[in-house]
Amino acid sequence: MKKPKSQVLEALRNASVDEAKAVAFLEAQRWGDAPCCPHCGDLDVYPMMTGEKRNKDYRWRCKGCKAMFTVRTKSVLEETRLPLRVWVYAIWKAASSKKGIAALQLSRECEITHKSALFVLRRLRHGLTEENPQKLTGTVEVDEVYIGGRPRYVSRSNMGTYADYKTPVVGIVQRGGDVRFRVMPRVTAETLGHFVAENADRSCRLITDDSKAYKTVGLAFEGGHKFTRHKHRQYVKPGTDIHSNTIEGVFSLLQRGVMGTFHSVSRKHLPNYLNEFQFRWNTRKLNDDERVTRVVKSLVGKRLEYRESVENPPYSEAAGVEF
Structure with a gap:
């Protein structure tokens, strides 16, 4: 008997090779059926169009505060020039791989530079930081x-x-x-x-x-x-x-x-x-569907700028550890 196909994983496969589908996937995971303005929280928003198609930046506009935004706004994806399909693929691999994915492997599979792969994975790991976790019991x-x-x-x-x-x-x-x-x-x-x-x-x-x-x-x-x-x-x-x-x-x-x-x-x-x-x-x-959804939601509301990641590391010593 065949295992039923996962709709989220099917959408992930399509989103990792097509930019428009990657945008639609991230918007669905972040907002669901109720997109809202990340600046003021207003639900009265609409996608900006160029003719009958969405504009090339996939921007939205809020009727309340009049601000423009995208699915990247107020997240670790903000102001990055890498295509969203690269981010979707990195999220998928980081969430589903038992022991993670190396930056060199990500750079080969997505055809990006090693520096860009490090940039992506560094921010994904920063987004996975737990805020105010509950104390353990038992x-x-x-x-x-x-x-x-x-x-x-x-x-x-x-x-x-x-x-x-x-x-x-x-x-x-x-x-x-x-x-x-x-x-x-x-x-x-x-x-x-x-x-x-x-x-x-x-x-x-x-x-x-x-x-x-x-x-x-x-x-x-x-x-x-x-x-x-x-x-x-x-x-x-x-x-x-x-x-x-x-x-x-x-x-x-x-x-x-x-x-x-x-x-x-x-x-x-x-x-x-x-x-x-x-x-x-x-x-x-959790299964891979739920884990990917949780990763996308954990990236919202966090930001890591280049200066912060270089000048203010989470650990004061920078000595290398070799194997």
């Missing part, structure tokens, strides 16, 4: 992972410590729920305590490994603090559900994506990649 697992590899052309005597060439990332996941990531300059009891307190409710049951940094953190949780002794190769306490395998599974997707798809990620831009992997995990129970 049973939560916390762990840290170090992203990166050994530096090249460095002798063993001058290699430095583990954290000198790897970037620490802390993650917290609710069992059956969402995950949160954060890049840490250093992993200490203080930084872990702030991160966990911001993302988990005090009623949670906290599960970690046997790191000493978590002992102080676990005192604040009413549900208690349980841990496994990884130093003794204990990963699940026998006869219980005490383990941190969920967050380890999340980290495996992150590491495979970085090593297998992106290959090299700088510390400066690592938080944006974490946004992408966090979004995909939190929407893992």
